[in-house]
Amino acid sequence: MLTIADAKDMPRFETERRPAVFFTIDHVVKEEMSNIYCKCGSIVSLDRRTVKLKKHLRKDVECPVCRNFRISNEIEHMNCLFEGTLDADPTV
Numbered sequence: 268m269l270t271i272a273d274a275k276d277m278p279r280f281e282t283e284r285r286p287a288v289f290f291t292i293d294h295v296v297k298e299e300m301s302n303i304y305c306k307c308g309s310i311v312s313l314d315r316r317t318v319k320l321k322k323h324l325r326k327d328v329e330c331p332v333c334r335n336f337r338i339s340n341e342i343e344h345m346n347c348l349f350e351g352t353l354d355a356d357p358t359v
Contacts, residue, residue: 305330 300312311330321328329337347353 303328303330305333307333 299315301315301318302310302312303318304310306327307330309330309332313328318328
């Protein structure tokens, strides 16, 4: 059985693993961010892993404002389909 004293004497192995959490509410690791140019004209910093995944899935990488606007329009369109009040204009 290991005691706390034994654990302190054990050798430490340094690894170059990236931390599981690379940003907090008040700190962001700049190396983990990627700058993107959105179709609305804004340049934003997004998580590099998210950008890589979206590009791999061949999805548009967009800023949070455009993403929220798109999702809002999609939800509104689905509500109109459900309620049966869909206009002739498909760009609702």
